[in-house]
Amino acid sequence: MATINLDRRSFLKAAGGLGALSVAGAGLAAPDRRAFADETAFPEQKHGNPVEATIDPKTGDVTVNEDVIVRNSACLGCYSSCGNRLKLDRASGRLLSVGGNPYHPSCAYPYLNFEDPLEEAYRTMSFAHGKGNIVRATVCGRGQGTQDGYSQPDRVTVPLKRAGKRGEGKWRPITWDQLITEVTEGGKLFADIGENQDIEGFKALHDTETPMNPDQPDLGPISNQVVFLGGRGDGRTTIGTRFSSNFGTINQYGHGST
Ligand code: SF4
Structure with a gap:
C-alpha cells in the first residue's frame, strides 16, 4: 500500500481555500485545532463568501472585516424562535449566510452572556484561543434555509x-x-x-x-x-x-x- 507523507504545512497549503481560522463556518468538519496552533498567516481567500473576521491563533486578537456586517438576531423559521446570526455584505446589503447566535441558549451551550462583547462572539466562531469547540453556535437546517426565504423573488417587501x-x-x-x-x-x-x-x-x-x-x-x-x-x-x-x-x-x- 502506498503511503502519503504529507507534513503539516503542506497539508494546510493543500487545504487552502477558506482556511481553518476563518470564522465563516464553511460547513467543514471541525479540524484538530492543535494542527493550526502555530499558523499565523491567514491564507488568501479564493472561494466562498468573505469572512467577517480573523482571529490570531496565539493571542485570540480579533480583526474585523469592515466589509461584512454581522447581526445577532432571532430565527422565524419555525415556532422555536431560536437565535440566529446573520452575515451581510455592507456594500450591497445582501444576506451572505445564516448561522447560530452564540448569545442564545438554543444555539450554543454554554452560551455567552449579553454583557459579553461582540468581539467575544467573533472569537467563539473560531477554533483559536480554545473557544470555538466550546460554544460554536448553530441553527438547524431549516434555520439556515431561511436565507432562501429572504432572497426568493416573490417575497413581499413593500405594502x-x-x-x-x-x-x-x-x-x-x-x-x-x-x-x-x-x-x-x-x-x-x-x-x-x-x-x-x-x-x-x-x-x-x-x-x-x-x-x-x-x-x-x-x-x-x-x-x-x-x-x-x-x-x-x-x-x-x-x-x-x-x-x-x-x-x-x-x-x-x-x-x-x-
Ligand atoms: S433555528 Fe430551526 S428550530 Fe430554531 S427557530 Fe429556526 S427553524 Fe426553528
Whole structure:
C-alpha cells in the first residue's frame, strides 16, 4: 500500500481555500485545532463568501472585516424562535449566510452572556484561543434555509394594495407613506377601481371614551372596534400588543384562537 507523507504545512497549503481560522463556518468538519496552533498567516481567500473576521491563533486578537456586517438576531423559521446570526455584505446589503447566535441558549451551550462583547462572539466562531469547540453556535437546517426565504423573488417587501375585486388576486405596490395615510385617514380608498364605499380609518375609531353600543356597555368603547388579528407569538406580536394597547383596543389575538 502506498503511503502519503504529507507534513503539516503542506497539508494546510493543500487545504487552502477558506482556511481553518476563518470564522465563516464553511460547513467543514471541525479540524484538530492543535494542527493550526502555530499558523499565523491567514491564507488568501479564493472561494466562498468573505469572512467577517480573523482571529490570531496565539493571542485570540480579533480583526474585523469592515466589509461584512454581522447581526445577532432571532430565527422565524419555525415556532422555536431560536437565535440566529446573520452575515451581510455592507456594500450591497445582501444576506451572505445564516448561522447560530452564540448569545442564545438554543444555539450554543454554554452560551455567552449579553454583557459579553461582540468581539467575544467573533472569537467563539473560531477554533483559536480554545473557544470555538466550546460554544460554536448553530441553527438547524431549516434555520439556515431561511436565507432562501429572504432572497426568493416573490417575497413581499413593500405594502400591497388590492387592485381588483376581492379574490381576484390583483395587487399593486404602494409606499409606506401612502399606507399610513390611508389606514389612518380612511375615505374612498378604492375609488380608482370603481368601488365607492367609505372605509373608516384609525382616526375615526380612536375613541376610548364613547361606548360603541350604549345598549351593550360591556363591549367597551368605540376603539374596541379595531381588531388586531395577528399570527403566532414569535416576537412580532409584541409590537402588535404595543400598538393595540396604545390605541385603546382590547381586541388583539392570534390566529390560533386560543
Ligand atoms: S433555528 Fe430551526 S428550530 Fe430554531 S427557530 Fe429556526 S427553524 Fe426553528
